[in-house]
Amino acid sequence: MSDTVxxxxxxxxxxxxxxxxxxxxxxxxxxxLHPGTGQPIGPDDLAPLFxxxxxxxxxxxxxxxxxxxxxxxxxxxxRPTPLYRARRLEKALDTPAKIYYKYEGVSPAGSHKPxxxxxxxxxxxxxxxxxxxxxxxxxxxxxxxxxxxxxxxxEIDVYMVKVSFGQKPYRKALMESYGARCVASPSNETNAGxxxxxxHPDSNGSLGIAISEAVExxxxxxxxxxxxxxxxxxxxxxxxxxxxxxxxxxxxxxxYPDVIVxxxxxxxxxxxxxxxxxxxxxxxxxDTKFIAVEPAACPTLTRGQFAYxxxxxxxxxxxVKMHTLGSTFIPPGFHSGGxxxxxxxPQVSHVQDLGLIESKAYHQTTCFEAGVKxxxxxxxxxxxxxxxxxxxxxxxxxxxxEEGKSETILFNLCGHGHFDMQAYMDxxxxxxxxxxxxxxxxxxxxxxxPSVAAE
Amino acid sequence: MSDTVxxxxxxxxxxxxxxxxxxxxxxxxxxxLHPGTGQPIGPDDLAPLFxxxxxxxxxxxxxxxxxxxxxxxxxxxxRPTPLYRARRLEKALDTPAKIYYKYEGVSPAGSHKPxxxxxxxxxxxxxxxxxxxxxxxxxxxxxxxxxxxxxxxxEIDVYMVKVSFGQKPYRKALMESYGARCVASPSNETNAGxxxxxxHPDSNGSLGIAISEAVExxxxxxxxxxxxxxxxxxxxxxxxxxxxxxxxxxxxxxxYPDVIVxxxxxxxxxxxxxxxxxxxxxxxxxDTKFIAVEPAACPTLTRGQFAYxxxxxxxxxxxVKMHTLGSTFIPPGFHSGGxxxxxxxPQVSHVQDLGLIESKAYHQTTCFEAGVKxxxxxxxxxxxxxxxxxxxxxxxxxxxxEEGKSETILFNLCGHGHFDMQAYMDxxxxxxxxxxxxxxxxxxxxxxxPSVAAE
Numbered sequence: 001m002s003d004t005v006x007x008x009x010x011x012x013x014x015x016x017x018x019x020x021x022x023x024x025x026x027x028x029x030x031x032x033l034h035p036g037t038g039q040p041i042g043p044d045d046l047a048p049l050f051x052x053x054x055x056x057x058x059x060x061x062x063x064x065x066x067x068x069x070x071x072x073x074x075x076x077x078x079r080p081t082p083l084y085r086a087r088r089l090e091k092a093l094d095t096p097a098k099i100y101y102k103y104e105g106v107s108p109a110g111s112h113k114p115x116x117x118x119x120x121x122x123x124x125x126x127x128x129x130x131x132x133x134x135x136x137x138x139x140x141x142x143x144x145x146x147x148x149x150x151x152x153x154x155e156i157d158v159y160m161v162k163v164s165f166g167q168k169p170y171r172k173a174l175m176e177s178y179g180a181r182c183v184a185s186p187s188n189e190t191n192a193g194x195x196x197x198x199x200h201p202d203s204n205g206s207l208g209i210a211i212s213e214a215v216e217x218x219x220x221x222x223x224x225x226x227x228x229x230x231x232x233x234x235x236x237x238x239x240x241x242x243x244x245x246x247x248x249x250x251x252x253x254x255x256y257p258d259v260i261v262x263x264x265x266x267x268x269x270x271x272x273x274x275x276x277x278x279x280x281x282x283x284x285x286x287d288t289k290f291i292a293v294e295p296a297a298c299p300t301l302t303r304g305q306f307a308y309x310x311x312x313x314x315x316x317x318x319x320v321k322m323h324t325l326g327s328t329f330i331p332p333g334f335h336s337g338g339x340x341x342x343x344x345x346p347q348v349s350h351v352q353d354l355g356l357i358e359s360k361a362y363h364q365t366t367c368f369e370a371g372v373k374x375x376x377x378x379x380x381x382x383x384x385x386x387x388x389x390x391x392x393x394x395x396x397x398x399x400x401x402e403e404g405k406s407e408t409i410l411f412n413l414c415g416h417g418h419f420d421m422q423a424y425m426d427x428x429x430x431x432x433x434x435x436x437x438x439x440x441x442x443x444x445x446x447x448x449x450p451s452v453a454a455e
Numbered sequence: 456m457s458d459t460v461x462x463x464x465x466x467x468x469x470x471x472x473x474x475x476x477x478x479x480x481x482x483x484x485x486x487x488l489h490p491g492t493g494q495p496i497g498p499d500d501l502a503p504l505f506x507x508x509x510x511x512x513x514x515x516x517x518x519x520x521x522x523x524x525x526x527x528x529x530x531x532x533x534r535p536t537p538l539y540r541a542r543r544l545e546k547a548l549d550t551p552a553k554i555y556y557k558y559e560g561v562s563p564a565g566s567h568k569p570x571x572x573x574x575x576x577x578x579x580x581x582x583x584x585x586x587x588x589x590x591x592x593x594x595x596x597x598x599x600x601x602x603x604x605x606x607x608x609x610e611i612d613v614y615m616v617k618v619s620f621g622q623k624p625y626r627k628a629l630m631e632s633y634g635a636r637c638v639a640s641p642s643n644e645t646n647a648g649x650x651x652x653x654x655h656p657d658s659n660g661s662l663g664i665a666i667s668e669a670v671e672x673x674x675x676x677x678x679x680x681x682x683x684x685x686x687x688x689x690x691x692x693x694x695x696x697x698x699x700x701x702x703x704x705x706x707x708x709x710x711y712p713d714v715i716v717x718x719x720x721x722x723x724x725x726x727x728x729x730x731x732x733x734x735x736x737x738x739x740x741x742d743t744k745f746i747a748v749e750p751a752a753c754p755t756l757t758r759g760q761f762a763y764x765x766x767x768x769x770x771x772x773x774x775v776k777m778h779t780l781g782s783t784f785i786p787p788g789f790h791s792g793g794x795x796x797x798x799x800x801p802q803v804s805h806v807q808d809l810g811l812i813e814s815k816a817y818h819q820t821t822c823f824e825a826g827v828k829x830x831x832x833x834x835x836x837x838x839x840x841x842x843x844x845x846x847x848x849x850x851x852x853x854x855x856x857e858e859g860k861s862e863t864i865l866f867n868l869c870g871h872g873h874f875d876m877q878a879y880m881d882x883x884x885x886x887x888x889x890x891x892x893x894x895x896x897x898x899x900x901x902x903x904x905p906s907v908a909a910e
Contacts, residue, residue, distance in 0.1 A: 003529065004529060006466070006532060008463075008466075011461070073458050073459050074459060077459045077461060077539070077834065088606070108834035108836075147834050150830070150832075150834065151834060169876075169880065173879045174873070176879075177830050177831075178831060178834075372632055378563075379564075379606060379633075381629065416873075418565065418874060421625030421628040421629060421874075424629075424631075428632075
């Protein structure tokens with residue numbers, strides 16, 4: 001029997017529409033609120049930050065929204081991405097489970113993030129915007145938007161969380177190779193950054209702070225808008241191209257997932273692979289189990305509160321109802337910079353609150369152990385973020401072994417780890433600690449959640 | 456008109472045989488000689504270093520040799536690789552030329568090197584070998600053999616040129632992720648290494664030295680053989696899967712290359728894309744121009760002598776007739792570690808001597824400039840080695856613009872630059888110099904070429 005089993009779609013089978021989970025939710029989501037009035041926001045409230053077409057997508061309840069031909073044209077460079085059956089990993093685990101993984105690391109930026117970077121740049125460009133400001137953690141999002149900026153001839157300013165900026169100078173170099181500007185956050189370029197630095201000159205930064213900086217820049221300049229790499233409805237929707245391709249590829253394999261695993265930071269990677277299947281389940285389809293895997297050091301879904309909160313530390317964003325650790329919560333500096341966010345996509349939070357998905361938290365060393373096992377079996381070295389999904393999938397496969405079940409497990413290998421070798425060096429050198437957040441700090445951050453009359 | 460034009464082959468169209476240029480050479484090559492006797496070597500002389508099947512391939516004159524099914528099975532994970540028409544780059548250059556590039560960076564190791572690492576590991580394993588020793592420059596070859604070792608459950612020892620070992624700790628980490636051991640060369644583990652260190656304790660190393668170390672290890676241990684990432688006939692033949700795929704993909708495009716460009720260090724990347732076309736030309740096919748692009752700081756084809764020389768600095772290998780700068784020549788520490796070799800594949804040297812190919816040398820900054828231009832147009836950041844091919848292809852496209860010609864240019868984008876970000880940082884920081892070799896040193900190295908009676 002062949003070891004390598006790859007399912008490749010023809011270009012003509014690349015999805016032409018994004019899937020919008022809003023159309024199939026059994027209960028509507030709580031609306032985003034204006035922090036001043038406590039009232040639901042409208043499109044105009046978001047207009048300083050986003051182009052109108054993206055605002056419409058953010059608020060849409062239509063099941064399908066067409067992917068513009070110009071966007072699909074760019075996607076064709078690396079999409080459809082391959083789906084693999086991990087036979088060599090199955091053998092190494094000696095499991096009766098069937099493990100499939102979707103591989104998004106084949107994009108020029110090395111991760112799934114261009115799936116939303118390209119359309120975001122496209123819609124902004126179409127509305128005359130020449131510059132985008134954004135934040136980035138590990139740098140996967142920043143370099144993806146930089147890539148999109150190069151293709152559309154737009155200026156890109158990236159505020160990169162300072163701890164990652166220091167850990168990953170090569171991500172900055174990649175952004176610069178694409179012509180973008182990358183600044184350590186908190187920076188002196190914004191009021192939000194200066195306020196943090198005044199109180200904490202040595203601040204390591206956080207995604208919440210970097211978002212404040214980028215939002216401030218966008219809100220105060222006419223030619224500039226803001227782009228977010230996860231969390232928002234339209235971003236999760238853009239990632240559903242991943243899950244939709246999986247559906248066709250699993251069909252080719254003659255199989256259907258019993259379990260789907262994705263890692264969660266802001267939620268877009270998980271939503272991208274899970275939501276097309278969840279929608280099918282909600283419309284009466286098969287009963288798939290969904291597992292969101294997050295870092296134990298930033299356990300938004302497993303330890304956070306489902307409440308209205310700000311998306312950023314500087315409190316410039318609307319209030320959204322989500323699983324949150326509190327917008328002042330600063331997670332410890334573990335290696336999956338893309339997962340160090342205090343909040344969670346409202347859509348992912350909502351479906352967890354409805355009991356439609358499960359979540360699970362892991363410390364980082366066990367994730368790296370899983371990633372190395374995966375690399376030695378399958379040849380692809382995952383990004384630290386993706387190692388969380390690998391750990392989750394392997395544990396499901398080991399459960400199947402224990403229970404003697406031949407379940408079908410699908411996970412999203414959202415990026416390669418070639419920019420994360422310092423983390424692997426630390427792991428091999430025994431210098432990787434299982435960091436924990438401070439319980440007192442978490443309690444304080446949760447106590448500081450805004451009180452919202454509308455709740 | 457669509458911007459992204461990708462030509463993807465079906466798996467079933469992946470070549471089943473390697474192409475052997477030996478069958479079509481208009482004049483036979485000079486044989487490798489035993490350094491002691493000056494007589495042509497036979498299979499037994501190579502038996503301590505290589506498994507018999509690879510020795511047979513090294514000496515074969517058959518036009519086609521079958522790729523084992525087990526090897527093709529592994530290749531299917533990322534092969535056939537895409538061929539792209541670089542329309543965005545053409546626009547950026549405003550050239551009437553059509554530029555195509557084959558992209559080998561989609562392999563798990565990020566370069567074309569697994570094309571030979573996998574079969575080499577396979578044939579060794581089949582003959583009971585449990586361990587392979589090798590050298591590596593920039594680390595692309597070492598990490599590819601490490602990847603192959605992980606899949607076949609073999610021990611891999613990599614002697615990495617010390618200057619690259621220092622510049623690229625992350626390449627070492629990748630090898631370790633695959634379970635290989637990586638040692639800075641010259642090392643204290645071999646007589647060859649110790650001899651160099653005794654004379655030059657601060658030696659930066661060179662591919663020639665690292666080869667000596669790996670060859671010595673293989674020659675003195677029963678369970679261990681040697682694997683080389685370029686130069687040898689069988690290695691170049693393994694890379695012809697690249698050119699053969701290009702032929703089918705260019706057929707899909709309804710086009711045929713007027714010019715083929717590849718970068719050359721040891722010659723396998725260039726041979727891989729050029730030889731299937733050169734063979735066709737020699738059998739009466741179209742008149743394609745072949746351009747080998749090399750670093751000006753290690754100008755083997757443009758400044759070297761076509762003479763018998765050792766493949767390594769320690770003089771443990773047979774003598775082969777090739778373009779060489781002399782086995783004692785140590786190139787300066789420029790950033791394309793994969794191109795820092797004193798010699799050149801005998802096959803590539805032979806066809807240049809016959810006037811069948813051209814060669815060209817570039818300094819490194821102009822290559823990085825070309826690489827950044829390429830990245831901003833096409834989205835893929837090339838490895839520094841590949842930047843030489845990009846520079847060569849862009850210059851051909853600019854020549855076409857000057858001459859008003861719409862020629863078809865094909866080049867091999869042999870790997871991505873995600874492990875080479877320090878080089879890009881140096882380039883952006885203005886810290887990248889156009890290094891030159893020392894003329895006196897070169898003269899001395901050439902004067903030291905072994906005298907061979909048989910010549």
